[in-house]
Amino acid sequence: MEKKRTRNYSTVVYPESAPENWQMILEEQCVPAFVSPIHNKDINSDGDLKKEHFHVMVMFDGVKTQEQAREVFDLIGGVGVEPIKSVRAYARYLCHLDNPDKMKYKIDDVLSLSGADYNTMISLxxxxxxxxxxxxxxxxxxxxxxxxxxxxxxxxxxxxxxxxxxxxxxxxxxxxxxxxxxxxxxxxxxxxx
The missing domain is CATH 1.10.10 (Arc Repressor Mutant, subunit A)
Known part of the structure; x- marks a missing residue:
């Protein structure tokens, strides 16, 4: 069976289980990436506050397997590896720009690494x-x-x-x-x- 490959993947990082310098480790990978503001006001369906987390999106120059993306995410304590179908839609999700029922986060608080340009990516x-x-x-x-x-x-x-x-x-x-x-x-x- 052929392994699916794509250029763009996401993960979730929980601050308490990630290395203290995880953002620097991610930057050292020299892969264009966005790190969301800390999601500390998200609500579960039962009304409880979700555990604080970051969303991380990486955009490789060439296609990679999920296993190759996992190698990067394991270095930063990422939980899960999800292929991204729409780069713009996921970039906008980092701040819940198109989700009226979710807490909005500031676009200026998105961390752009290795040449990634968040404002250009989310522009509509x-x-x-x-x-x-x-x-x-x-x-x-x-x-x-x-x-x-x-x-x-x-x-x-x-x-x-x-x-x-x-x-x-x-x-x-x-x-x-x-x-x-x-x-x-x-x-x-x-x-x-």
Whole structure:
């Protein structure tokens, strides 16, 4: 019987049974990987709190067997070896981005190793639109009409917004801020007359 092979695998790591430096050990394997934030607020179906754990996702450059992936996971105390069918879907699962009934975790807390780019991996067009909507609301609430002010705020405080602005959201936000500035100053000029 032929062994199934794929490039991407996942495991679960429980802090109390993993080596203290397990994340460094994983990084030393030089395999692109994501480590979820610690899942410490997940609830079982019976309403009890689940044991704290991390989800780990590795993305090999070439296909590997489950046994080959297990060799990496054994080094870090990983429990189980699961082939990943959709890299984007599993990457989004690390923070429960598409699971409304589960606790959401911060995307900025995902550890990206060996060249893996979490923000690129999880990007969906709908996320970009949501981020632009959030930025518009933020600018209105905080009376921001300067693109530079928005960009600096995003760089320091909202990496997801910063990525949208750097990748392709700039035109929309610049046009919104110009129009907003014009409307505010038009009203002010009209009120003065």
């Amino acid at each position: 067009a709908s996320d970009k639109y949501s981020a632009i909507g959030e930025m518009i609301d933020f600018c209105i609430q905080n009376r921001i009409d300067s693109y530079a002010e928005l960009l600096l705020y995003a760089k320091d405080n909202r990496v997801d917004w910063f990525h949208v602005l750097c990748d392709n959201g700039t035109v929309t936000m610049v046009q919104f801020l110009k129009s907003r500035y014009w409307e505010i100053h038009k009203r002010y000029t009209e009120d003065m007359n």
